[in-house]
Amino acid sequence: MIQKQKGFSAPVLALSVWTAALAEEMQTGISPRGMIIHGAVQALLLTCISGVFSACWQRAAMQWVWLFSAGAWFLAELFGTVVQAQNICQQEFRSMALIGLLPLLLWAGWCIPPSGWDAPARVLWWFVLLGGLVCLTGLAGQMDWAHLLTADAVQLARWPRVPLYAEYLFWPLLAGYEEPRSMSWLPWLTFLAQAGLTAGMCLVFGAADYPEQELLRAWSADVFSRMDALLLLIWLTCAIFRIGFLCAAVRTVWQRAVQCGKGAVK
Numbered sequence: 001m002i003q004k005q006k007g008f009s010a011p012v013l014a015l016s017v018w019t020a021a022l023a024e025e026m027q028t029g030i031s032p033r034g035m036i037i038h039g040a041v042q043a044l045l046l047t048c049i050s051g052v053f054s055a056c057w058q059r060a061a062m063q064w065v066w067l068f069s070a071g072a073w074f075l076a077e078l079f080g081t082v083v084q085a086q087n088i089c090q091q092e093f094r095s096m097a098l099i100g101l102l103p104l105l106l107w108a109g110w111c112i113p114p115s116g117w118d119a120p121a122r123v124l125w126w127f128v129l130l131g132g133l134v135c136l137t138g139l140a141g142q143m144d145w146a147h148l149l150t151a152d153a154v155q156l157a158r159w160p161r162v163p164l165y166a167e168y169l170f171w172p173l174l175a176g177y178e179e180p181r182s183m184s185w186l187p188w189l190t191f192l193a194q195a196g197l198t199a200g201m202c203l204v205f206g207a208a209d210y211p212e213q214e215l216l217r218a219w220s221a222d223v224f225s226r227m228d229a230l231l232l233l234i235w236l237t238c239a240i241f242r243i244g245f246l247c248a249a250v251r252t253v254w255q256r257a258v259q260c261g262k263g264a265v266k
Contacts, residue, residue: 007252008114008174008245010183011121013167016245017186018128019238020077021193023084024163035198039191042162046187053169054184063260070173071253073166078246085239092232098240105240109247114174117245124238131234143203162190166249173256174249 082102089095167174171183 006115008249009118009121010175011125012114012117012245013171013174013183013186014189015121015124015128015238016242017165017167017189018193019235019242020081020165021163021190022197022235023081023239024190024194032195032199032202035195039162039195043187043191046162046164046168047184050168050171050184050187054172064257066170066173067253067257067260070166070170071250071257073170074246074249074253077166078243078250081239081242081246085236085243088232088236088239092229101240102243105243106247109244110251112244112248114248114252117241117248120241124241127234128238131231135231139200139204143200162187162194165190170253174252 082098086096086098089098165186167183168186171186175183
């Protein structure tokens, strides 16, 4: 029997998923209505799958499978997040600083206990909300609601791709067995992020066929010429947080595996 312990809080897991969702590459040819309808259906299915996993993962016969899968998946997401963050640093700021900072991030992620990630996550959420408000303020004057009524905006021919993250399925491993099924709503965060980006691109440009950075570059309030850089820095800060969190998640999975091994020996 694995000993119960305090794990990662909901704001930590939510910030990790939100950060990853904002970094997903936009699909071309996806209409806002298609994203809302099809994306909501897929998010609902992922929520149901998450609930099923949370109900059955503690079965002794499957624990080693879950632990191995979780560890491999978190490592893969860690690598992917590092690559995404470094690409942004290189493309937008011509910097390789993240590579030099990476050993420190991995060390901090391995050493900080799960409960230590809650306070930074709550602070970063305020920055995310503030950045979103600033972005909406700068884009409000460029939005044309008539774009949502065009033929391309209402088509439903193509299904959007809703990404699958390890947090959806393995949150019981990270949450310390507290509040069963309380985090099955994580897929809806990804849906909200993608639906918001798709709607914003359609309102500003008339189509969602541009990179996400173009939406930030369209920001204009006659105050700052490179507000997109500030908004990207907020995302990079969240990405650095996610790198550390994923490293801590791998450590948590490792500790659970060790506890399972000790329990099996006894």
